[in-house]
Amino acid sequence: MIRRSFALRAALGAAGLMLLASLLGAGWVWYAAEQELRAQRDLALAAEAEALIREYEILGVAGLAEQARAVARRQGPILVLLQTIDGIPIAGNFPGVRPPVLRGFATFPGGTADAGVRALGTMLPPGMNLILAAELAPISRAATRLAWAPAFAAGCAAIIALLLGYVAARRIERRIAGVGAAARAIMDGDLTRRLPQAGEGDEFDRLAGTLNTMLGRIEALMQAQRQVTDDIAHDLRTPLARLRQRIESALASARDPDGDAATLEESLTELDQVLATFAALLRIARAESGAPRAGFRPIDLSGLVGAVAEAYEAVAEEAGRTLSQDIAPGIGMDGDAALLRQAVANLLDNALVHGGPHVGLRLAPGPVIEVTDDGPGIPPEEREAVTRRFHRLDASRNTPGTGLGLALVAATAKLHGGRFEVLDGPGGRGATMRLTLGGR
Known part of the structure; x- marks a missing residue:
């Protein structure tokens, strides 16, 4: 029965919608985070390139080469390559395939896990190409971690929702079972039975209170109906028996027009009284029924x-x-x-x-x-x-x-x-x- 509980089905549906919304949200967070991180990386590459260009303007080619070697020795997230216009490397730490002579921003394959490399190329006289680059793999990993954070939270919330739904379903099932037991007892004829109330004043208690009031009214109506039946059986039996006895006595006697007429008149009076009692009882029952x-x-x-x-x-x-x-x-x-x-x-x-x-x-x-x-x-x-x-x-x-x-x-x-x-x-x-x- 618990598997068919509405509360559990509602909790399951809510958890499913929550997970679906979290997955869609995770995709959007991943996309937005990756775009933002790439923009920040482009700004970092541009700032590093500007710093190296200032070194070149002050110290010349030798100073630029030395600074490029210093950046390469740091083994930081930024890759540096100083090469001639013909692609011959002078200094740097660019791994893997050497990129072609580059001017401006570009993305090309390579790097760790083949996630690609984002590079910024600048032409310097006399015939040198300064390239600064950063691998995209760390950006993808950071965006993925950011995206999975709300998804994980939504998953935990879905599990909590399922647990709460299961607990609510069990509780509702117990209360409905009590209502069902009371209803079966009432159907079996126990009109004094009432629906159980938990005493919490919630929707179930208010509904049970209303139904109990209705059951009390039904019980009163049934008692009134039984009372009418008992009254008819008890208080009309005597006049009807007396009427039958009078008619039997008249039939057993010799025919006497005056005596028969008197018997008929008395019988009619008795019947009028019986009919008046019936009519009064029906009017009372009609009024008490509330109809x-x-x-x-x-x-x-x-x-x-x-x-x-x-x-x-x-x-x-x-x-x-x-x-x-x-x-x-x-x-x-x-x-x-x-x-x-x-x-x-x-x-x-x-x-x-x-x-x-x-x-x-x-x-x-x-x-x-x-x-x-x-x-x-x-x-x-x-x-x-x-x-x-x-x-x-x-x-x-x-x-x-x-x-x-x-x-x-x-x-x-x-x-x-x-x-x-x-x-x-x-x-x-x-x-x-x-x-x-x-x-x-």
């Missing part, structure tokens, strides 16, 4: 709450209650209108069924929706439990309802980035149901 968030649209919340309140005025009057309204105008937000309308309706239903003679509905900026009543209220220890599915207080078990209304309100609040709270009512009497929503 409607993608379909959020701008909502005139003031108009929506006002319309629900208007519809419930007649319901409150029939129940012998009063419904007061305090709806601030011009409040809007982005959200799911159907869920918000159902949530407000559920709050009013709950207050009208379980509250006292007066129910209040208030919409304030925030936005905040509050429904208050002056009934018996909800004990503090029960306030969190009433938002769970099918939970009902002892005093409410004989009243109509599914026990899902406040669970839908809590799910709607969470979907809209808010919260649902159950508080004391005005003056410490009754209850206040407060739905705080995320604004625009």
